[in-house]
Amino acid sequence: MRPSASLRTSVILVVALASASHVSAQTFQRLGTCPTLGCVFPPDQTDFLAGQLFDIRLEVHAPVNGTEAFNGGVVNEQFSFCVQRGREACQDVTKFFKIKDSVLEKWNFTYYEDLFAKDAGTPVLVNVASKAYRALSLTKSGPYAAKLTYNGRSTTIANWFVREPATRRKAKNVLLFIGDGMTQSMITAARLIAHKSVNGKYQSLMQMDQMDNLGHQMTHSVDSFITDSANSATALYTGKKSTVNALNVYADSSKNSLDDPKVETIAELFRRRIGGALGIVSTAFIADATPAALCAHTRDRGQYAAVVTEYLNNATTVNATFAWPTSCQGPDVIFGGGAEQFIAGPGSPGGVDYYKAFQAQGYNVVNSKTQLLAAGNKAKTLGIFSVSNMAKWIDRNVLKDNLKNQKNSPTGDGTDAVDQPGLKEMTLKAIDILQSRSKKNQGWFMMSEAASIDKMMHVLDYDRALGELLELDDTIRESIAHLKKIGEYENTLIVVTADHGHGFDVFGGADTKYLAAQTDDRKKRAAIGVYTNSGLSGYTVAEGSLPNNNTIVYGAEGPNFPVQWNPRYAFAAGFGANPDHRETYALNTNGPRVPAVNSANGVVVNPTDNVDGFNVGGTIGVDETQGVHSLQDVSVFANGPGSEAFRGVYNSVDIFFKIADALALGRTS
């Protein structure tokens, strides 16, 4: 946000501050974004693209007990809500939007005010009265104020702002790469292990390093400063920050996770406004948060069947009690893992064979790399290549035996998914299909996610995470080359970013041989070399072979992956937020790491993980088996038409507006 925007909100801030009288609510919140007893969604400080669809939810709370106890818990059902544009008069919502009033809803919920209350088992009970208004939009740019009057004369004012939209379309196509959890520290570490440096000068660079424009985005949620991938993807795709686990809705307090107030995504807007081709590619199971957030609307990212239903149909299908008149309209390309949402069974929508449901709507379905590469480019294509998340680059390319005995065939026949494509193959094929299906000048939009950077960082499997990151970089490089080849490079805005970070960083080198040879934890730590003793990267030199036998040619062109993944002198890295675990810094050759496991006493070191390692005590709750996300801004790299807008430091929500402006998706009438 730039100063002008700050000034615009400075008057409003007094209201927000005056509401925040309960400091405990900084962490244990009754309801995120609602520090008062009257709640408005979208909340104060929301920015909209002109013409973007959204729902409104109002809630009035009456806590029965606790520090905010009000009126014996009897909720006042008399509340009013008006909207004003600029300095015009505040009009009742029904008049402002020319809609009928909605029915009053009532429910209750409980929460804990702090950890002491949680330990004591003394929750606060809150009674709620609510109304919702669906699928509205604001077209005229400028400031708005939405005012809820409740409990007599109390008010909650939400200041909204409709940004002036771009009128000229700059980009025909958009290719958005998301390295899930990809922090700058990881990009730096990947460069270290995959690119040769001679006397401090790299002889080749990451493709990301060479992009034309660099920016930083802030990743925090609307109501907590650490985000998950659901609300961070919501921010990137809708321009609205939301709550952990929420996909394209503001989390309300109702029990139904499918009735929360929705916002329209970049994918829905691209379909509705332009009708271009749409592609979704991920190495995760395809119902996972980052791909799901292009099309799905739910407070609970775990509703996987609902997610794939929204891919194929729309939100109205998922919750028929009200209409949501925009959708992804069946993406032209959906590639990823997660066969359990397609094989008839407990994970699929209605328990039916959902591959057939896609085929019934004209999709070509492919289930292996071989089928993918052989597929035509004309039809909509669903490619599901494994149960759960797809195999990792290291296992597909270096330690192939780890693909065996997984019983993860996407066909559900109990065999192994040994013929999986990588992110590169999926993305290049998706470009061809989208290009084929894009009518003249409509162009295409694709999101391609390297999902397991995050997933492998969570389990402290640094090597696998960096393998995924290098595969992403290779994919970007090849995509640029392919776009140039087919004549679309100059038409395509390419944006590379992450949704959040992890507190990972390399701090030294580890002599893995010496470490394993010691028997005492403290002596093992002597294997960690810092500063001068961090040495040079062992990953770019072939151990025990003559230099001329190096398998990677260094130079200006990629791909560049480590010459060896398991050098004696490995990098040593730390992970600020980690469960109890052991470190050896050696490659986990048997597949993705499991650093910690549950026990009767909470999470403890996995007894079979890194048995030669030294113990590192955890820094997070003993209910966490994995590392957790971190706060730091993540990098943005961009090339192509409109990419200059991605320079500098900005909020994650701004990514949505920058892409929407490159595509000129806003409408002022």
Added chain:
Amino acid sequence: MRPSASLRTSVILVVALASASHVSAQTFQRLGTCPTLGCVFPPDQTDFLAGQLFDIRLEVHAPVNGTEAFNGGVVNEQFSFCVQRGREACQDVTKFFKIKDSVLEKWNFTYYEDLFAKDAGTPVLVNVASKAYRALSLTKSGPYAAKLTYNGRSTTIANWFVREPATRRKAKNVLLFIGDGMTQSMITAARLIAHKSVNGKYQSLMQMDQMDNLGHQMTHSVDSFITDSANSATALYTGKKSTVNALNVYADSSKNSLDDPKVETIAELFRRRIGGALGIVSTAFIADATPAALCAHTRDRGQYAAVVTEYLNNATTVNATFAWPTSCQGPDVIFGGGAEQFIAGPGSPGGVDYYKAFQAQGYNVVNSKTQLLAAGNKAKTLGIFSVSNMAKWIDRNVLKDNLKNQKNSPTGDGTDAVDQPGLKEMTLKAIDILQSRSKKNQGWFMMSEAASIDKMMHVLDYDRALGELLELDDTIRESIAHLKKIGEYENTLIVVTADHGHGFDVFGGADTKYLAAQTDDRKKRAAIGVYTNSGLSGYTVAEGSLPNNNTIVYGAEGPNFPVQWNPRYAFAAGFGANPDHRETYALNTNGPRVPAVNSANGVVVNPTDNVDGFNVGGTIGVDETQGVHSLQDVSVFANGPGSEAFRGVYNSVDIFFKIADALALGRTS
């Protein structure tokens, strides 16, 4: 480095790879930058500014024992060295530079090949024959090859490149801010605690966030991937990567740390080429690496007396065996801590009163904030405000009692330095003096360092580190305002960056009250809230007081510091490379933290630190009492003439060239 540069070096690379036959040398190196038995400094891959002065050192090694044992350890004294430009003939160094040959030097040194050898006490002995050539320069741009022929037909080729210099000066003044150890994660954390966010939208931003240009720089050393502040500052100021602890020299293997091959710094070049005014400001002791690297030349940053001698005189004074005909010529401003190098005694040059030595050369000497603010702007000014490092922002502004009983008066009279300026006061005063002393169009160059971001991160005192970072940001903001006021803003290139990072990141919130109330380490960890339970920043809300009592006005204008530094809900942060310690995440109210201490069994938890906290086992050697630096790229922010060059991703050495080009310091003849 851009692809064109990669291509330029692709032929050479074969030589470098062929030399790297000993993989153990990746970490335990015989001599950094010298994988063969013949060494050339400046080494392969060195870039020069046209006309920049440098020394050449040649070494031929004969290891007596170990895996590289050669010729029974008898060193071959017959070696030759030629230099060629482009495709011209290789001329003997004496002919190429039109100099006399130098005398042969001989010595020996020992090193360990790995940790097993170190444990066994079996070093390798290496005999050395060497020559050095001093104070040379290359003026014609383009590639050069420097070829050492030794042991008969063995060769070591160093490929050098003289960059085409800018001919037009863009910037009259340069203001270079260094946040020592300032990683993007810290900037993000500082924003969290000092800037109010409402529903995910910051109401004000860091000054750094609002700079015009953003870049990333890679910080690794020439011979190890983790840097210290000496060689990283050398990279920033000379365009040459060097070795840990080295200041503006390439580390050779001789015993004398003052005879290593030197390179000319940006400050020396600015003095020699333009004669403008020069300022050095730091919150560290002024002989510390980051300020020292502007003027000093030594392999050992610990030679503090030599450093201050070079401030006042030159390298020839320090080591009279050879001439170094460039220097800082007595900077116009030197502000910082470190009175022990000035008070007559064991720390001062020759044991004399070095304040008097400065006064004898026309310096005005000030020793307090009061004297600083009262000082005139006409004279060269030495301001030394404390023994050792200066007091931290939190202690100067929030916990002032911590300034007492320090016996750190810069006068050496045993009283407390309670009247210390901050970085802001020092920098603003320095601008006025430099402006006053700058003759027309000569302009000025200043380096202003927030040194204790790094020093407080080392001791895991996150709050103090972020206080220093916020002070830096406030200093940048005020400096911009002051430059605008005096009409110099449009003439001044402002660059803000760091010299390296730390693996710090915020990952959640901690209920410090709940944490302290638990008695079991694992139960204490339940106080750490992640994702949703990270909550909102407690630092921007006044606890227990009405909102209207907030002492900070939020908005577009700073300064912004936390409303409170010790909220119940604090941030929880991790530090990947740490000694054994305890965490409470509460403010250390008694002064800078000491997390770990030495014991008979190596470094252990400081028994008096964070006694309410839970234990976090160390991840580095038990000889380390502090956290250590990390790998990740650091951010660069830049405003003003020439600042566009600081966009994108580049090597730390490029900062030197970008600044030198903005000042047009290169000379082609």
